[in-house]
Amino acid sequence: MIARAAMAVNPNVAHLTKHGAMDPGLLYEPPFTDYAPQGPDQVFAPDQALRLVQAIRAVNESADALSA
DSSP states (O other): OHHHHHHHHHHHHHHHHHHSOOOGGGGGSTTTTSSOTTOGGGTSOHHHHHHHHHHHHHHHHHHHHHHO
């Protein structure tokens, strides 16, 4: 399960690194669904999936603050 979770998170890190921000809705689209076709809810417990979305939103807010 840990390996699958890591494989599901790696595309998120790559996207954030390349683009600096990410729409959390992308978690439910390819390539993010390549390892978890139903999105993060398939790999993580509900509270963990929520924390992932919250972390992405926090990164987005930080990126917005830096570009302002």
